[in-house]
Amino acid sequence: MRKIYVFDTTLRDGEQSPGVNLNTREKVKIAYQLEKLGVDRIEAGFPAASPGDLAAVNAVARAVKNASVIGLSRSRTQDIDAVREALKGAEDPRIHIFLATSPIHRQHKLRMDKAQVLDTAREALRYASKYFSSIEFSAEDAGRTEMDFLIEMTEMAIQEGASVVNIPDTVGYLSPYEYGEIFKTLKERVHGIEKVQLSAHCHDDLGMATVNALAAILNGADQIEGTINGIGERAGNTALEEVALALETRQDFFGAKTSLQLSEIARTSRLVSRLTGMVVPGNKAIVGANAFAHESGIHQDGMLKEKSTYEIMTPETIGLKESKLVLGKHSGRHAFREKLVDLGYVVEDERLNEAFNAFKILADKKKDVTDEDISAILDEKLLDTPEVYHLETLFVSYGNESTPTAKVRVQVQGRGTVNEEAEGNGSVDAIYNAIDKVSQEDVELSDYSIKSISHGKDAQGEVHVVLTQQDISVQGRGVSTDILEASARAYVDALNRLSDKRDSLSKV
C-alpha cells in the first residue's frame, strides 16, 4: 500500500486562524499529541514572525523525537537564519521556504517579474542548503500560477536541492479535477521529479480542501499538508483527520494510507479545540459531536439491527467509545426501548407505549431529551396510583399589578370533565385554589419544592409537594418544561395518592 506522508501545520497555518494564539507550553503540548498521533512532519511555526514564536518552535524542536520539526521562512536570509536558530536541538530539522509564483501575487504583492521570482527563490534555497539537508519549497498560490512557470520553478527547486516541492492552492480556488491535473502534469513534465516528494496544501475557501487533497493523492502526491480539525487561515486548511479516514475507509478506491495512529484522532481533536478555542461544529466530519450520533427512528432501528446500515466507519477507529443514539422527536420505539433497558427499566408493551407517547410530547417541547428526562417520565408512568383526577388543561393569567388567576379543566372519575377558576396570591396559589375547587378536598399544602432535572433554558422542572389531610400525609410529583404545569401536576398527583391511601386504609 502506497504511504502518504502527513505534514501537520496546526501550529503554523492552524495558528494563523484569526483569534488563535498559542503560547510555547500549548504548542509543545499539541506537538507531543501530534507525535502520538504519528504525523511524519510538524510545522511548528514561523520563527521570523516574533521572538515568542521562535522560542516556541525551539521548544517544540527540542521536545519532539519521532517526527521532523519544520520552521517556515520567506525567501529571505533573515527568515532562514531565524529558522536555523529555532531548530537548534531538533532530531530531524527541516526548513520550509516559500515564494509566491502566481501572476496576481508577483505583480501586486511581490512586485517582481518571473525572473526575479525565480532568482529570489534560487538564492534562498542556495543559502538554506548550506545549513539544512532537508528543504521543502512551496510555490505559494501555485493553483493560480501558469503551468509552464510552475514547471520551471519546480525544476529550479529540485536543482537547488529541495527534497519536497509543495503545490499550495493557497486561496482554495481550484476544483479537484484542476488540482489533480497539476500533479499529473508535474509528474509527466518536470525533469528530475522522481528526486522529490510532491506535496498538497489546500485551503477550504470553497469547501474543497479535503477533496482537493484526495485528488492530489490520486494524481501522485506523496505528502498532504493540513491541520487538525481543519483550522487555519480564513476558512481553514485540509482537515488531516478527514483525509486519513477517507484513505482508511476507502482503501479499495484510493489504494494509499497514512501511518497515523487513528485511535488518537478524537483525543487530538479535543486538545486542539480546547487550546485554540476553536469549537468543532457538531456536524464536522469525523470529529464533530454528531459524526457518530443518530437521532431518527429509522436510522436508530437500523443501527440496533446492524451498525453498517448507517455507519461507514466505527467510532472506535478514532478512539471514541461508541456511537450515540440520541433521543429526540424523530426517534422511534426501538431506540426508546433500548434506552429504557440501559437505564434499568423493564417495561412491557402497554406501559412502553404510554411512556413513548409522553416522551414524544416532551421531545416536541425540548431540544435534547436527557436520561434524567426519560427517568422522570418512567417514574411517573410506572406508578400504579389510580388516576381519580387527570389534569387536562391549565390556563394562568399573571401580571405584576393584577391578581393571578388560574383556570383548570380536570377529568374526575365518576364526574366527567370539571372546569374551575380561582384567584390566588401567586400563580401557583391560584392553580392550587382552582384544583381544590375541583376536588373539594380539604387539604393543607405542607411542603413545596422545585428543581431542574436537566440543564439549559428548556430544562424540565420537577415539583414535589406534600399534602396533609388530618393524619394522612402524601407526596406528589410533577414534571414539565413549564414550572406552573409541573406544579399543577404535582398537586393532582398528590390528590390521587391521597384518595388511594384513604381507600387502602378503609380496607384495613
Ligand SMILES: CC(=O)SCCNC(=O)CCNC(=O)[C@H](O)C(C)(C)COP(=O)(O)OP(=O)(O)OC[C@H]1O[C@@H](n2cnc3c(N)ncnc32)[C@H](O)[C@@H]1OP(=O)(O)O
Ligand atoms: C500563505 C501563507 O500562509 S504565507 C505565511 C503567512 N504567515 C504570516 O505572515 C505570519 C507571520 N508574518 C509576520 O509576522 C510578518 O508578516 C513578518 C514578520 C513575516 C514580516 O513583517 P513585515 O516585515 O512587517 O512585512 P509585512 O508582513 O508587512 O509584509 C510582507 C513583506 O514580505 C514580502 N514577502 C511576502 N512573501 C514573501 C516571500 N515568500 N519571500 C520574500 N518576501 C516575501 C512582501 O512582499 C512584503 O515585502 P515588502 O515589505 O518589501 O513590501
Ligand SMILES: CC(C)C(=O)C(=O)O
Ligand atoms: C506557506 C504556504 C505553504 C501556505 O500556507 C499556503 O500557500 O497556503
Ligand SMILES: [Mg+2]
Ligand atoms: Mg496555507
